[in-house]
Amino acid sequence: PRPVRAPRGNTLHCNGWHQEAALRMLCNNLDPETGEKPDELIVYGGTGKAARNWACFDALVLSLLNLENDETLLVQSGKPVGIVKTYPTAPRVLIANANLVPAWATWDYFHELEAKGLIMFGQMTAGSWIYIGTQGILQGTYETFAALAEKHFGGSLAGKITVTGGLGGMGGAQPLAITMNDGVAICVEVDRQRIQRRLDTRYLDVMVDDLNQAIAMARQAAAAKKPISIGLLGNCAEVLPEMVSMGFVPDVVTDQTSAHDELNGYVPAGIPYDEALSLRKKDPKRYIDMAMDSMAVHCRAILDMMQRGAVAFDYGNNLRGQALKRGVHNAFDFPGFVPAYIRPLFCEGEGPFRWAALSGDPQDIVVTDHALMEAFPEKTRMVRWLQMAEARVAHMGLPARICWLGYGERDKAGKIFNDLVRKGAVKAPLVIGRDHLDCGSVASPNRETEAMRDGSDAIADWPVLNALVNTASGASWVSFHHGGGVGIGYALHAGQVTVADGTDEGEVRVTTVLRNDPAMGIIRHADAGYNRAIEVAQERGVKIPMMPSQEKGRP
């Protein structure tokens, strides 16, 4: 354990910018400003790690420092296992985290292997070295609540109260995303430090520890159509049922506790928080039992609220799956956020486009923000987001930004960024990557691929092809993970990160990767029969050998 901080500036420590970027982003994931528990190498999402252990971290750093420009480093669950000679145009790093043969793909077995030091849980951007703090998820959350506001409340959350749980690495984005949409948020969180942290970074407005007070504040603000976010200290499995029995029904209810992990994530009710923490170590079996019970109670309260008129949706943490296991037969009565709000965007190849300034200078991000606003003035939601982000989002670690871009837009943005580096408009290369949660990169039947039109939810050929395509296209590094937000057994997904280094070669790489990566989203959704994806493929020239025909009345 030691504090880690990414090098800044325009001086290379490695033999090239692709390795250098990997090195800086690995370190950035563990920056105390960015990661959740850097001393344990945990970046976010329960136990999502950047390296298997500190010895592996050191070996990764050394490997990257020495890696030649025609070599490729192989990383197996956070451990550097080999270096092979490839080509200058090939990826510099290839990463596989937490993958298990399906019949052995359970948390129990994973934990056994983890205890033996053989495997690591990489979440999505933790083990793939492109976590950029809570801003990363803030933008996705902003998009989701904006889409929800459009669908249910005429475009704004003003005067509407949202109840949610969890202010962790990803869930901590919710209060600000809601107030950015002019809404009122009550965020239930069991860990006082997490609440304090969100206050410190201005993602959250106030902390209270009394339910009645929280409700009163929320109602008052909603009546005045004033945005406010309230951090309520408590356990969801206690607070939400209490709300129900008090007759308090929010307008929107969702959750981002780490329900995907019943041992190291979700905190059971009926026991003080610090006792729960020690029970976790002392008697993990009993802990899991209590956590599973609590999740069932928690999920039932959400169902009750929905019954009474709240808009309920699952925010990708597998709470419904866990509750179903515990006998809540109707757990899946409320939809996942993807089919409800995100899939229409996926059919356009829209997805997370994030970048970081390797210079370390926040001004470089301002330059890129403005370049995008200029290039895509018609994308008003994106423009509004970029303006608000610049005004309200504090950088964590290396200055970074994210917005959602579609097929045809991402490669255009990549070229613009490479030109900015070439011209010296920014002080060092930019690194462009994304979450694994994208249109063509993930198979996750309880989240990204829930309720696919053709029933192909569980088919995982797609993320495999995505990883292979990004490798063939020359991304700087490519990753393939099992697990992630919904936990072991429930998802497979791929990611890519590519450096815009201002060279001609950099332009080819960045535009090729950023064209082919979202093309997988168009291909995947067209193959599943989504009319809009078929249309986009035809309009924008994505080659699909057996192009399906559109069917009337379908999305």
Place this chain on the structure above:
Amino acid sequence: PRPVRAPRGNTLHCNGWHQEAALRMLCNNLDPETGEKPDELIVYGGTGKAARNWACFDALVLSLLNLENDETLLVQSGKPVGIVKTYPTAPRVLIANANLVPAWATWDYFHELEAKGLIMFGQMTAGSWIYIGTQGILQGTYETFAALAEKHFGGSLAGKITVTGGLGGMGGAQPLAITMNDGVAICVEVDRQRIQRRLDTRYLDVMVDDLNQAIAMARQAAAAKKPISIGLLGNCAEVLPEMVSMGFVPDVVTDQTSAHDELNGYVPAGIPYDEALSLRKKDPKRYIDMAMDSMAVHCRAILDMMQRGAVAFDYGNNLRGQALKRGVHNAFDFPGFVPAYIRPLFCEGEGPFRWAALSGDPQDIVVTDHALMEAFPEKTRMVRWLQMAEARVAHMGLPARICWLGYGERDKAGKIFNDLVRKGAVKAPLVIGRDHLDCGSVASPNRETEAMRDGSDAIADWPVLNALVNTASGASWVSFHHGGGVGIGYALHAGQVTVADGTDEGEVRVTTVLRNDPAMGIIRHADAGYNRAIEVAQERGVKIPMMPSQEKGRP
């Protein structure tokens, strides 16, 4: 359904030899000489297919015919789903077959998806277009029995009787592999046509349908130390228990019925063969139930034989796994063939190296055989194999050959082959590939990665990295499959095929792929702590950042 045959000769139908090779090898997989049930697109191993359906086959052919030299075709479970622009040096085809999110990875769910037309079982070389008929497996089987003979019988099977089951696509290699090692084989097979087919291709010497006659013939031959292979018409689950109760104990017992697939593979006992076939369609549940029972009986008979002194081993068809499910608690008392005989080879990076002559001219294979014998005179077992193969193995489909080569040898052989093409010593390019069963390409806890020294049997990061490395190294096509010989849920594996087209670029591709692909085997086994792999890495310069130290007294 129509007869398919690969084009021959030195004239391109596609825009380049990489596409052309993919096209020819796809067609070759369905050549009536090569595949098991070409009309149903089934190549081997139960339902291992080359394309999802005939419409997909036609679209694959068309896509390959038109594919540009900087494009990459994406194949999802036997269907061409997209074409993206990459680079001339990138793979021309990327393939993912039968992959499922782990929690959904069961045969039942797979069959549901298959019935909806969404997925295809690709086995290993069926869906990756590099099946070369039974010769492919003949060589591996030869190596296995040779290793067994060395370990247990002083180097020869002369005078020893082996009992095995299954004369299908892969199992059909057993009789010839055993007689090539001078042994006596009784091969129990329920389908008369399969036996006839092996007689026709000279893999099998005689067919009998009476157990007593088979045993008498076998005993006589063994006494005279004469090799002979006997195809015995019958069901293993009846014949083997009968052998036991007769007091007949062979020297060696194993099995290659398609036990991995309890519906479309294994044939239950206690019912005539043709009735079993119609039961399969009429009442699949009942069929499965009977098949599972039979497998338990079959496995118990093998255990009994072992108890009485036979050398028993599992030949990679998951019979033990199925029997365990049916209550045979000691099913895993006999070892898999990999830990018993193959792993020591894997630690040298040894594995299947196969090639086909795209000219269609068998003389091209003679030329390559001799080139290898000249280049590796010290590899006496290989030399002996190549001589016997040339004399006794009938080509099926495109002329092809296989031998096992280690790290450092495969890339050398690749260069030799590319030079032969360049010089015009062969009449058209050669295509070099392999089975997915290789040293660094598979995670399969009941077969290739059974009983790994560090307990990492089920970790699947390795095949993922292998697929990514082969893509980054510029293989002509790369595939990643779920299932294969041990069935859905039990294995993940990767394959590559690369064309030696006689150009400088071809030399770079072939040598890079054939160096990095087996390097994964050295890396994987060194990481697991095998002394020999660590040694090989050090001797032959495989870069391993956290090189483990050797421990005394371990393999």
